[in-house]
Amino acid sequence: MNMKFKTILTIFLIVSLIMVIVLVIGHQNISPEHVKVRIATTTSLYAAGLLDYLASKFREMYGHDAILAFMPLGSGEALRRAENGDACLVLVHAPSLEKEYISKGVLIDGHIFAYNYFVIVGPKEDPAGVSQSGNVLEAFRRIYLAGEVGKAKFISRGDRSGTHIRELMIWNLTGLNPRGKSWYIETGSGIGKTLLVADEFNAYTLSDVGTFLRFKGEGRIPNLVILYTNDSELINIYSVYLVNSCNGIERSIAEDFINFLVNNAQELIAKYGVDKYGQPLFYPAKDRIEELSKLWIKLVNKD
Amino acid sequence: MNEAFEITIRSICISGLATLLSLTASIPLAYYLSKGSKAAKILIPTFEALIGVPTVFIGLLLYMLLSIRGPLGFLRLLYTPYAIIIGESILIFPLITAILYRVMHSTWATYGELAVTLGASDEQALILMIKQALPGIIAAAIMGFSRAIGELGIALLVGGNIRGYTRVLTTAIALEVSKGSFEAALTLGLILIATVLSFSALSRIIERWYGL
Numbered sequence A: 001m002n003m004k005f006k007t008i009l010t011i012f013l014i015v016s017l018i019m020v021i022v023l024v025i026g027h028q029n030i031s032p033e034h035v036k037v038r039i040a041t042t043t044s045l046y047a048a049g050l051l052d053y054l055a056s057k058f059r060e061m062y063g064h065d066a067i068l069a070f071m072p073l074g075s076g077e078a079l080r081r082a083e084n085g086d087a088c089l090v091l092v093h094a095p096s097l098e099k100e101y102i103s104k105g106v107l108i109d110g111h112i113f114a115y116n117y118f119v120i121v122g123p124k125e126d127p128a129g130v131s132q133s134g135n136v137l138e139a140f141r142r143i144y145l146a147g148e149v150g151k152a153k154f155i156s157r158g159d160r161s162g163t164h165i166r167e168l169m170i171w172n173l174t175g176l177n178p179r180g181k182s183w184y185i186e187t188g189s190g191i192g193k194t195l196l197v198a199d200e201f202n203a204y205t206l207s208d209v210g211t212f213l214r215f216k217g218e219g220r221i222p223n224l225v226i227l228y229t230n231d232s233e234l235i236n237i238y239s240v241y242l243v244n245s246c247n248g249i250e251r252s253i254a255e256d257f258i259n260f261l262v263n264n265a266q267e268l269i270a271k272y273g274v275d276k277y278g279q280p281l282f283y284p285a286k287d288r289i290e291e292l293s294k295l296w297i298k299l300v301n302k303d
Numbered sequence B: 001m002n003e004a005f006e007i008t009i010r011s012i013c014i015s016g017l018a019t020l021l022s023l024t025a026s027i028p029l030a031y032y033l034s035k036g037s038k039a040a041k042i043l044i045p046t047f048e049a050l051i052g053v054p055t056v057f058i059g060l061l062l063y064m065l066l067s068i069r070g071p072l073g074f075l076r077l078l079y080t081p082y083a084i085i086i087g088e089s090i091l092i093f094p095l096i097t098a099i100l101y102r103v104m105h106s107t108w109a110t111y112g113e114l115a116v117t118l119g120a121s122d123e124q125a126l127i128l129m130i131k132q133a134l135p136g137i138i139a140a141a142i143m144g145f146s147r148a149i150g151e152l153g154i155a156l157l158v159g160g161n162i163r164g165y166t167r168v169l170t171t172a173i174a175l176e177v178s179k180g181s182f183e184a185a186l187t188l189g190l191i192l193i194a195t196v197l198s199f200s201a202l203s204r205i206i207e208r209w210y211g212l
Helices: A002-028 A043-047 A050-062 A075-083 A095-103 A136-148 A162-174 A191-201 A209-217 A248-262 A265-271 A286-302 B002-034 B040-050 B055-066 B081-117 B122-132 B134-150 B153-159 B169-179 B182-210
Strands: A036-042 A067-073 A089-092 A107-123 A154-156 A184-186 A204-208 A224-228 A235-243
Touching (some): A002 B002, A043 A191, A043 B169, A050 A248, A050 A265, A075 A089, A089 A248, A095 A162, A095 A235, A107 A209, A191 A204, A204 A209, A235 A286, B002 B040, B002 B081, B055 B153, B081 B122
Parallel strands (some): A154 A184
């Protein structure tokens, strides 16, 4: 028994040593000579696979062997982490929140690098008649009225993400407050899960077009169709910011990446996803930058 | 598939080291408490209650500690595998200690007391207890490991789900779900369950070989 006990102890020690070595070797692939750039990003960009693709092109083009450490988070959490100094770059799509953190001095060197659209999606039968709406406020009013008579449900993200903030802004502009209504369901989860819930409930929701197309393409949400979209009111603007507190080599690589995003990456963004989904998931901002900046300011002021 | 393998190995290393780290603290504590310490009457029920503490809560506390602006920010541990190891070992500490206490309490009554009356020192008695209680310790370790490898909140908050660095099985599953690739998420889930089951089977084999 004494022998066996010693053997077990030895095995334990060897196993733990192996685990430490594996982790340390894994670590070595990243530091010490590899710099880690911490990038807090909105989930919709990351889950589409766009960022990993752009990162590999960036490393090729600039010859950096830095690790771009993407952390997929909601825009609210991403910005909060930036304020705490726990990110060097942020990629977000919540203009009014961005403005708040710009005024606090957390974010600097902002650039719009991509855009797409929000879409109001809902059941094919469209009980609220959203597809006949003349503008987005009318569409939301129709959902509200149909909800009040028990003919429609609306699924809200409820998580202070870029999409949720836009949804609240639209409700605010309609002058209606759906919160607390039995037909207004807050999921508190990401856009993917929210779309699935909307599909289950035969309900309406607001989504970015990229995620909707991906889920539709995979056959996850057979009941949902795009019922309303609009290229100015429902524009979804993605911006990149440098976090003021970031410094050293990390900051200079982060600056290179911003430069890459607004220049070389533009063509890559335009092509991304076309072969798989029949249309791009995101559009490059370069050619419409002035127009987009104006829309961005408009969005900040509306909120 | 290659990436799934890498993620699995990383998960096993992180959760395995978290379990070992937790054991190094909980074995001496459980030994001390099982000798009939009065503190056990308060500590053990507390630990038992804490077994179900939400992982995101521990994750958030640890994030605030390790954040650059936080009190331990200077350690630069945030977004590293080590941060996940620390978080998971805190998570499973109450679970492991509570189980070890039960195991050691009965072992102490049968062997420990006798050994001490026969003149064994504290260290000698501890080693004897560990030998006698080894199957129980292994069982506690497997349960702790299983809880650690299956948790999501800590890995997400202090690890950051960084590809090739802090992405573990659970955070990869969450990401695949948010991508809508449920098949990939399901595969990773099955890998996780297979991993936990094979560790459990391995522990049974060791126990049998050990002769208890």
